[in-house]
Structure formats: C-alpha cells, structure tokens
Amino acid sequence: MAFRLKLVPEDTSIDFFRAQKITFGLSAVLSVLSLVLVLVMGMNWGIDFQGGTTIRTESSQPVDVGAYRQAVSTVAEGDIVITEVFDPSFGADRHVAMIRLQALPGQEAVSPETITAVEAALQQIDPSITFPSVESVGPKVSGELIWQAVIAVLVATAAIAFYIWLRFEWQFAVGAAVSLVHDVVLTLGIFALFQIKFDLSIIAALLTIVGYSINDTVVVFDRLRENLIKYKTTPLRDLMNLSVNETLSRTVMTSGTTLIALIALLVFGGDVIRGFVFAMTWGVVVGTYSSVYVAKNVVLWLGVKRDWSKPGDTPAGTQFAAKGS
The missing domain is CATH 3.30.70.380 (Ferrodoxin-fold anticodon-binding domain)
Structure with a gap:
C-alpha cells in the first residue's frame, strides 16, 4: 500500500468567513501602514536605483x-x-x-x-x-529605473486582472487585483520597515510573487465556478468556504514545499541572494493568505452570477417534456 503524506485532512469544513471583518480589516490596516512606512522611512535603494x-x-x-x-x-x-x-x-x-x-x-x-x-x-x-x-x-538613470520597475509591476497586475476578467467575470478580476496589490504593498512595507536592500532582483521577486499568488487564487476561483454550476441554490458564502476547503490540501502542500526550498536558501544561500529569497519567502506566505482571506472576500461583497451553465444545456426530451419538467 502506497504511503501518502497528508498535511491536511481530505474533508475539512473550516469557516473562513467566521472572522472576515477581522482578517480583511487587518489586511487593510497593514496595507495602509506599509504605504506610510514607504513614504516616511523610504526604501533602502541598492546600486541599481541609487547610482x-x-x-x-x-x-x-x-x-x-x-x-x-x-x-x-x-x-x-x-x-x-x-x-x-x-x-x-x-x-x-x-x-x-x-x-x-x-x-x-x-x-x-x-x-x-x-x-x-x-x-x-x-x-x-x-x-x-x-x-x-x-x-x-547617475541618479537620473536610477530614477528612470524606479519608474520602469513601478510600471512593470502595475502592467503585470493589470494584465493578470484582464485575463481573470476574460476567464471568469469582472468581480473575480477585481478580487484578484486587490489581492495582488495587497501582496506587493505588504512586501514593500516589510522592506521599508527593516531597511532591507532594494534592488532590481527584488523587482524580479515582486513579479514572481504576483505570478505565484494569482496561481493559487485562480485554483480557488476555478473550483468556485465548478461549484456554482453544481450547487445552484447554495448560498455564495457556503460555496466559497466549500471551494477553499476542497483546495486547501493542494494549497498547503504547494506553499509548504516551496517554503522548504526558500528557507534553505535563506539560511544557506549567502548575502548575495538573501534579499531576493526573503522577498520570495514573505511573498509566498502573504500570497497564500490573500488568496484565502482577501480575494474571495472581495468577490463575496461584489457578488457573482449564479448560472454558469452553457446556453445549450437544456433538459433532454421534447419541448413538451421540457415544459412539463
């Protein structure tokens, strides 16, 4: 009999909305504090941005x-x-x-x-x-690099939100965009707080965090859409809880194995890549949190359509049978 490692039971029924006001409020407060830290303390710019x-x-x-x-x-x-x-x-x-x-x-x-x-x-x-x-x-070229880095992150976020809009609905795109901005802002805040060196490698880490976070969010959204088709009368809040619980094992395993590799690099990788690895480690934790507690809360508040069936999905039989069903 094959051995299977289970970090999460197969059937979980965690109510992720039990403290939604606290979790979402905490995210909002931390995002504002991060922006304040960036504006007040500033970033510890590396050679790439300082000249x-x-x-x-x-x-x-x-x-x-x-x-x-x-x-x-x-x-x-x-x-x-x-x-x-x-x-x-x-x-x-x-x-x-x-x-x-x-x-x-x-x-x-x-x-x-x-x-x-x-x-x-x-x-x-x-x-x-x-x-x-x-x-x-000189500092002029470094200033241009800063703006190019900001534009790169914004364009990546906008492109991902546009893809989510086409793949699902605009409510999902808004939820995904809010969660991505949340992840990037909190990462900037932690770098400003501890004055960790911020260079072009951290921009690469931010873009990687955006991609990693949206991957987990899309998995939850895709399961939610399947459940919207399967359970047409179940309240949206219950369907969201069900979707997150059904994908929880996958989320924990993916984030856990990624963190094992990142923590090993953080401890043994040396000073050259430590800033990049720290950003990735923080981003995986924050990105997993935002997929569960930020993106779906936004979608719940905005609401989504309940009928995801295709136009051709009609009951079998004649038109009289369909009317009588």
Missing part, C-alpha cells in the same frame, strides 16, 4: 568573489556587488568580473580616488588583473 560605478575586470587567474569582496570592502563604502561573467567565447585564461560600487549619498558617482584605491587593492591579490572599462550610472 554608482561599475568596474569591469579581466584576469588570467580564476575569479575569487570572496577575496575580491574582502579587498574592495576595505577601501570602498556602501553596497558592493561582484558578479563573475561567463561567456562561451572566453578562453581558458580569460576570467571576467563586474564590480559595482554604490555612490555615497549626495554624490552622482564613486570618486576617482576610491576607484584608484579599489584597483590597487585588487592588484594586490591578483597582479595579473586589468580594468578594461569603468562606467558610472
């Missing part, structure tokens, strides 16, 4: 990211990002890395003295290293 200088290095010796970081951190302040560049066209004796240095507050780029000190520090650990290019990114 800085990028130094390209080439060497005949393999790139030791740890040694590079230790050498650079002794002479440069602010955020430091070191990335090894891989290209099939590179020969065996050509090793390339990109070193990004964050500009200090009030400066448009890293000072020439700091760049000279960084190059000297790297040459001490690798005498064969050269610096083919040094490029600076």
Whole structure:
C-alpha cells in the first residue's frame, strides 16, 4: 500500500468567513501602514536605483568573489556587488568580473580616488588583473529605473486582472487585483520597515510573487465556478468556504514545499541572494493568505452570477417534456 503524506485532512469544513471583518480589516490596516512606512522611512535603494560605478575586470587567474569582496570592502563604502561573467567565447585564461560600487549619498558617482584605491587593492591579490572599462550610472538613470520597475509591476497586475476578467467575470478580476496589490504593498512595507536592500532582483521577486499568488487564487476561483454550476441554490458564502476547503490540501502542500526550498536558501544561500529569497519567502506566505482571506472576500461583497451553465444545456426530451419538467 502506497504511503501518502497528508498535511491536511481530505474533508475539512473550516469557516473562513467566521472572522472576515477581522482578517480583511487587518489586511487593510497593514496595507495602509506599509504605504506610510514607504513614504516616511523610504526604501533602502541598492546600486541599481541609487547610482554608482561599475568596474569591469579581466584576469588570467580564476575569479575569487570572496577575496575580491574582502579587498574592495576595505577601501570602498556602501553596497558592493561582484558578479563573475561567463561567456562561451572566453578562453581558458580569460576570467571576467563586474564590480559595482554604490555612490555615497549626495554624490552622482564613486570618486576617482576610491576607484584608484579599489584597483590597487585588487592588484594586490591578483597582479595579473586589468580594468578594461569603468562606467558610472547617475541618479537620473536610477530614477528612470524606479519608474520602469513601478510600471512593470502595475502592467503585470493589470494584465493578470484582464485575463481573470476574460476567464471568469469582472468581480473575480477585481478580487484578484486587490489581492495582488495587497501582496506587493505588504512586501514593500516589510522592506521599508527593516531597511532591507532594494534592488532590481527584488523587482524580479515582486513579479514572481504576483505570478505565484494569482496561481493559487485562480485554483480557488476555478473550483468556485465548478461549484456554482453544481450547487445552484447554495448560498455564495457556503460555496466559497466549500471551494477553499476542497483546495486547501493542494494549497498547503504547494506553499509548504516551496517554503522548504526558500528557507534553505535563506539560511544557506549567502548575502548575495538573501534579499531576493526573503522577498520570495514573505511573498509566498502573504500570497497564500490573500488568496484565502482577501480575494474571495472581495468577490463575496461584489457578488457573482449564479448560472454558469452553457446556453445549450437544456433538459433532454421534447419541448413538451421540457415544459412539463
């Protein structure tokens, strides 16, 4: 007999609307507080959004990211990002890395003295290293990146809401959009609260959170539509509870296994990806919560049509039999 792991019983009857005013009110309060935190405390912008200088290095010796970081951190302040560049066209004796240095507050780029000190520090650990290019990114370009990131998140949310509208009804699209905005705002709030570094990788995490959250929401919505066809006279609130309970095992298993991998990366992944992984971990938790307690509450308040049967679904038999049924 095959062994099946069951984190949730097959038949659950949890009333998710028992404390709907508390859960939805808590989400509203946390969303407002998150916006206040972003406006008051601000975001801890990384190099991508604050500006800085990028130094390209080439060497005949393999790139030791740890040694590079230790050498650079002794002479440069602010955020430091070191990335090894891989290209099939590179020969065996050509090793390339990109070193990004964050500009200090009030400066448009890293000072020439700091760049000279960084190059000297790297040459001490690798005498064969050269610096083919040094490029600076000013605050104007960084500001454009911020707006492009905001537009990317808004367009993704709008496109998903439009898809939900076509796939279901406009009430479902509104519920999905509200839950997605809820997830993104709470993620921004937690980053502002703890002043976690916010760079382009976090934007990628936000877009991933949006996709993950809507996937779980669509599963619940799809089951709800099936139940609307099956139980035409059952109250909408009861059908929503039934739909969430029927998909609860799938939701817990999916979120649980995803969190296991994310927590492992959060603990052992290192500082380079820690911000991205933290955003993903927080997003999975918040996204699962919003699918159950935010999206369906909005749909319940807006109401949905009860007859999802196709126009051709008529009783079998003649027209007299249909009239007499």
